């Protein structure tokens with residue numbers, strides 16, 4: 001592999017016609033505004049950096065790299081904010097085609113294959129980062145696996161405090177227990 005060229009892409013837009021021929025490397029810093037993650041549980045983007053190696057074959061760009069991110073999220077049990085970090089592999093191809101070729105190519109387009117008309121220079125990395133990042137996230141954020149959550153009666157965070165609230169006995173497990181007790185002849 002030849003000399004690495006290094007470029008900073010601050011806006012999240014890759015300007016294809018400015019990429020050097022051959023292989024180059026770009027780092028892209030994405031912000032809250034760039035990612036627009038649009039989720040009440042995601043409180044903020046602390047860091048989201050794409051490190052990309054781009055092979056420029058004139059009208060075809062092969063992009064590989066990773067997305068390192070760190071988010072401030074809300075625990076779905078105790079509602080505390082905490083930080084989660086992860087790293088994702090990213091790989092896709094951008095192909096520039098003549099208008100007449102685009103409709104044909106559209107039929108076998110996939111999420112790893114993007115088609116743009118020849119002459120269109122700005123490739124937006126933000127929706128790709130947003131989509132991949134959202135897909136990688138768990139359905140529920142937990143500050144820790146054994147998070148004890150909030151007391152449903154007084155709202156105290158049971159990870160850091162205790163209370164004397166009685167739990168509702170409408171819970172099915174309690175009903176089962178009561179039935180068992182009846183069967184055993186108790187009262």
Ligand SMILES: [Zn+2]
Pocket residue numbers: 075076077078079080142143144147148149
């Ligand atoms: Zn929690």
Ligand SMILES: [Zn+2]
Pocket residue numbers: 151152153154155156163164165
């Ligand atoms: Zn309580």
